[in-house]
Amino acid sequence: MYSSEFEEIVQKRRSVRIYDQDAPFDETAVKRSLDRAILSPNSSNMQLWEFYWVKKKEVREALASACLGQSAAKTANNLIVFVTRQDRWKEHAKWNLEGLNKQFEGKELTKRDKRALDYYGKLMPLVYRHDPFGVMTLLRRMIVFYQGLTKPFLRIINHGDQRVMTHKSCALAAQTFMLSMTAEGYDTCPMEGFDRKLVSKILNLPAAAEITMIVACGKGKEEGIYSARTRVPNEEVIVVV
Numbered sequence: 001m002y003s004s005e006f007e008e009i010v011q012k013r014r015s016v017r018i019y020d021q022d023a024p025f026d027e028t029a030v031k032r033s034l035d036r037a038i039l040s041p042n043s044s045n046m047q048l049w050e051f052y053w054v055k056k057k058e059v060r061e062a063l064a065s066a067c068l069g070q071s072a073a074k075t076a077n078n079l080i081v082f083v084t085r086q087d088r089w090k091e092h093a094k095w096n097l098e099g100l101n102k103q104f105e106g107k108e109l110t111k112r113d114k115r116a117l118d119y120y121g122k123l124m125p126l127v128y129r130h131d132p133f134g135v136m137t138l139l140r141r142m143i144v145f146y147q148g149l150t151k152p153f154l155r156i157i158n159h160g161d162q163r164v165m166t167h168k169s170c171a172l173a174a175q176t177f178m179l180s181m182t183a184e185g186y187d188t189c190p191m192e193g194f195d196r197k198l199v200s201k202i203l204n205l206p207a208a209a210e211i212t213m214i215v216a217c218g219k220g221k222e223e224g225i226y227s228a229r230t231r232v233p234n235e236e237v238i239v240v241v
């Protein structure tokens with residue numbers, strides 16, 4: 001239904017590394033794009049993310065330096081820092097649980113309803129709880145080992161698995177944001193070339209927060225596209241099974 005419009009957006013989006021700072025820039029397009037990013041699919045609807053919308057010149061300048069002086073960061077009108085907040089799992093599991101309880105108020109609970117309540121009440125703590133001594137990791141490892149012997153089982157065990165989970169969702173939000181900005185007539189550049197310690201300090205991020213990527217945005221200049229768009233042959237990466 002929207003195939004040709006979507007094709008156009010995907011074809012038009014490029015990583016643009018120089019922005020025209022004299023061109024008009026409508027920040028409401030950023031707001032709309034962030035609102036759309038929030039609607040991105042995310043693991044268990046836990047929404048363990050934050051999006052720092054950096055408009056202030058002095059903060060942008062500090063971030064540009066933390067982005068190793070990359071021109072995309074130096075010339076962008078705004079920067080969006082996509083951050084994971086795994087540490088918020090408890091609040092967000094509770095939020096989901098309360099939402100479900102509200103939905104189910106006065107209703108006789110079906111099996112599916114009970115499963116949904118258990119999902120946030122029991123499974124999420126098991127998946128996300130973390131302790132400095134690794135007790136939960138050991139517990140998960142044992143559960144996964146024994147359960148996995150006889151049936152397919154979700155193999156989320158350690159902090160690395162949890163980090164992958166949160167970064168996946170956050171990266172999807174960044175992609176929604178970038179495609180939306182293209183649809184709004186602007187350009188973006190995702191960046192992982194930054195000093196994460198410095199960025200955390202500039203934004204005063206809590207210790208548990210991790211930066212997925214920083215997205216520069218503005219009205220791109222033609223010379224901001226550094227080279228033709230190339231990809232290895234599709235047959236190499238699309239594996240039909």
Ligand SMILES: Cc1cc2nc3c(=O)[nH]c(=O)nc-3n(C[C@H](O)[C@H](O)[C@H](O)COP(=O)(O)O)c2cc1C
Nearest residue numbers: 013014015017070072189190191192193194213229
């Ligand atoms: C996670 C990620 C990190 C990236 N980091 C940088 C970066 O630090 N600096 C940069 O100029 N481009 C960066 N890029 C942009 C890629 O170089 C670019 O997407 C790729 O070359 C394909 O070009 P296209 O986006 O124009 O299709 C990054 C892209 C992604 C997805």
